[in-house]
Amino acid sequence: MAHIPIQQEQIDRVKGLARDIAFQVHGFLSDYSSVSIERTVLRLYGVDGIDKDGMPLPNRIVDMFGRTNLLENGVSRNFAAAMVLSEADPLTTAERIEKGDIPLHDVHTCVVEDVQKKERELAQKAVKALDESHRRKEKKAETYGLPDQPWKYIIVATGNVYEDVTHARSAVHSGADIIAQIRSTAQSLLDYIPYGPTTEGFGGTFATQANFKIMRQALDEESEKHGRFIRLVNYSSGLCMAEIAACAAFEELDILLNDSMYGILFRDINMKRTFVDQHFSRLICARAGIIINTGEDNYLTTSDAIENAHTVTASQLINEAMAKRALLSDNLLGLGHAFEIDPHVENAFLYEIAHAQLARQLFPHSPVKYMPPTRYKSTDIFYSHSLDTLFNLASIATNQGIHLAGILTEAIQNPYLHDRYLALSNINFVFHVAKDLGEEVQFKRDGFICKRAQKVLDEAEDFLKDVKETGLMEAITTGKFADISRPVQGGKGLEGVFKKGPDYSNPIMDLLEK
Amino acid sequence: MKENVIKPYGYAMNDGVMQLSFTLPVENGSKAKKAAELYVSRLNMDKVSVVHSSKISDDFTFFVVYARALPTIDYATVVSDEIQIEEMGFYEINELIKKKLNRPLTVVGAAIGSDAHTVGIDAIMNMKGYNQDYGLERYPQINTCNMGAQVPPSSLIQKAVEIQADAILISQTVTQRDTHIRNLKELLENLNSAGLGERFILIVGGPGITNDFAVGLGFHAGFGRGTRPSQVASFLVMKMLEKGEKK
Numbered sequence: 001m002a003h004i005p006i007q008q009e010q011i012d013r014v015k016g017l018a019r020d021i022a023f024q025v026h027g028f029l030s031d032y033s034s035v036s037i038e039r040t041v042l043r044l045y046g047v048d049g050i051d052k053d054g055m056p057l058p059n060r061i062v063d064m065f066g067r068t069n070l071l072e073n074g075v076s077r078n079f080a081a082a083m084v085l086s087e088a089d090p091l092t093t094a095e096r097i098e099k100g101d102i103p104l105h106d107v108h109t110c111v112v113e114d115v116q117k118k119e120r121e122l123a124q125k126a127v128k129a130l131d132e133s134h135r136r137k138e139k140k141a142e143t144y145g146l147p148d149q150p151w152k153y154i155i156v157a158t159g160n161v162y163e164d165v166t167h168a169r170s171a172v173h174s175g176a177d178i179i180a181q182i183r184s185t186a187q188s189l190l191d192y193i194p195y196g197p198t199t200e201g202f203g204g205t206f207a208t209q210a211n212f213k214i215m216r217q218a219l220d221e222e223s224e225k226h227g228r229f230i231r232l233v234n235y236s237s238g239l240c241m242a243e244i245a246a247c248a249a250f251e252e253l254d255i256l257l258n259d260s261m262y263g264i265l266f267r268d269i270n271m272k273r274t275f276v277d278q279h280f281s282r283l284i285c286a287r288a289g290i291i292i293n294t295g296e297d298n299y300l301t302t303s304d305a306i307e308n309a310h311t312v313t314a315s316q317l318i319n320e321a322m323a324k325r326a327l328l329s330d331n332l333l334g335l336g337h338a339f340e341i342d343p344h345v346e347n348a349f350l351y352e353i354a355h356a357q358l359a360r361q362l363f364p365h366s367p368v369k370y371m372p373p374t375r376y377k378s379t380d381i382f383y384s385h386s387l388d389t390l391f392n393l394a395s396i397a398t399n400q401g402i403h404l405a406g407i408l409t410e411a412i413q414n415p416y417l418h419d420r421y422l423a424l425s426n427i428n429f430v431f432h433v434a435k436d437l438g439e440e441v442q443f444k445r446d447g448f449i450c451k452r453a454q455k456v457l458d459e460a461e462d463f464l465k466d467v468k469e470t471g472l473m474e475a476i477t478t479g480k481f482a483d484i485s486r487p488v489q490g491g492k493g494l495e496g497v498f499k500k501g502p503d504y505s506n507p508i509m510d511l512l513e514k
Numbered sequence: 515m516k517e518n519v520i521k522p523y524g525y526a527m528n529d530g531v532m533q534l535s536f537t538l539p540v541e542n543g544s545k546a547k548k549a550a551e552l553y554v555s556r557l558n559m560d561k562v563s564v565v566h567s568s569k570i571s572d573d574f575t576f577f578v579v580y581a582r583a584l585p586t587i588d589y590a591t592v593v594s595d596e597i598q599i600e601e602m603g604f605y606e607i608n609e610l611i612k613k614k615l616n617r618p619l620t621v622v623g624a625a626i627g628s629d630a631h632t633v634g635i636d637a638i639m640n641m642k643g644y645n646q647d648y649g650l651e652r653y654p655q656i657n658t659c660n661m662g663a664q665v666p667p668s669s670l671i672q673k674a675v676e677i678q679a680d681a682i683l684i685s686q687t688v689t690q691r692d693t694h695i696r697n698l699k700e701l702l703e704n705l706n707s708a709g710l711g712e713r714f715i716l717i718v719g720g721p722g723i724t725n726d727f728a729v730g731l732g733f734h735a736g737f738g739r740g741t742r743p744s745q746v747a748s749f750l751v752m753k754m755l756e757k758g759e760k761k
Binding site for chain 2: 185
């Protein structure tokens, strides 16, 4: 395998710095919970559905507890008490609470031992459901086998879940290994998960548990038909990180976009809120065997891809360290990066190879996720198609983990059915004819690529030292990532964060952290 | 005006050659190819040649087709709705502001309403700019304030008043449900009701925006896909000078 000579001591140093940075943030976030985390607990306990105004029941119940000042110690214990009172299943209990049939102040009247027993039962059942989801996925991987890396990842984005299925089936026919159902624009800013199957969206399809189920079922059929395990992706960054993770686990999704940094920087979500939510969502992913994808590629859409390459590396390292704190193993870490260098730069392709190879070597056991060119895509689709060809070559030559298909109409619109076919044909062709290129070549020791990779790593190390010194939150505030500055008290969702009370309980979190 | 009748050019003048690619919802085979040929002939084309077909799914086939278009167009009658501006470069624009306006320009920009896309406004305003063209932040003679995405129209107006902006740049993604039209109208209504209808130069930009559309709504200009910051800056300067002359 072509290889850049990086000192192991330096890798250890940068990973150590990232661990320290993650530790600083973690110290803060363990004191807080959020409305979204509490809703996740209810979902994992079995609460689903909507009230007569269309509001999801988990939102409704958490609001009701919040209004009666019963939220600071978490929703878990009070809900367990309500179950003791109602002597019914979780969903029926939630419906009774919503109707006002169970007076919330009565939850104090229950026998403590009964409530604790009920809470334990609920939490154990929830974690068992995550384990089962994990096992079913492992079984599919065994039955159908996993394809060679890079895994071919392609998006569908019609807005209509049933049309998405048609597009997904076609993509599988053309060789896709992974189908990502793009969400409706700005769903990340909704502080609830919409309900039921949906047929209208803006630039994508709403992430709902029902939509997950419809797509998963279609892809299970395709896996059976083609004898290949077809994985399903959705997006959990935003205001509902952990809730989406719970729904995804229930419906056997394989991969989730899961990156609080993306939410903070690009969606202006409050950083406390999203760091807190991210941790619980990642614990769920770890338990349910869901690969997380991080969004470092986005940095390069606003910052220069050469000047700021080191911020991608630094963010990957921080994301890795935070993910490890949430018990995600290497094989579940789809850390992101991208092919976004301005093609006007001479030897731009050599820079790309250097950056891609560095990401590969820093995380050798992770399915590193490589994103296609977007910023310098042209409305000349023929030019864009040739740009993607080079991206495909960089990916196979450096043996990336997950390869997000570049599409020739990137700069114009969401892909048509045949745009996806053309993109996948290009990938199939390049991956086939250059399969072992990376095994055959070596990088010149003092050549351009090795020097460039070393420079990026050195800059990343300095950057991490700087971030450690100031703290991650302060670094974000001062615009060190993606040239975007976000204040600690700013952004959306801060009102949903609360300090845990003295009797706070979230037994699912406790079980997952064990 | 002298007539200038034209058709697409392939090998030779007015041969009408066009290349098409599309998908039909049928299984690939000779019948599918025939269907593609017949379909293209109904688009007012002849000498149709289906050069390629591939199955892209059960019941879906992709075609590449060459054909000769029959209709012609008189080029002399064509009128473009694109905005007419004299394009200037970075240095020229700064020089002109300095000399003719004697003070820096102030510009505030945002994606308004529910629009969460910052790509467009960032391409125009960020230092880095777009397509080798510096963003407005880089212009020494332009003061900028980029408010980012999902800014309520009222906050944008408030900021424009606060920093005494000369121009407001609004970035909007065109949506299927016409949310962009509602957002833009709301901004104009807010301006009018605050008595600020004539105060600012108002510019809309976005991949689906045309100048006609923007002017039709009541903005000064609309910029579509591929717009470079210097084009926006050129328009701003010209408009400011025009305004100055009227005073």
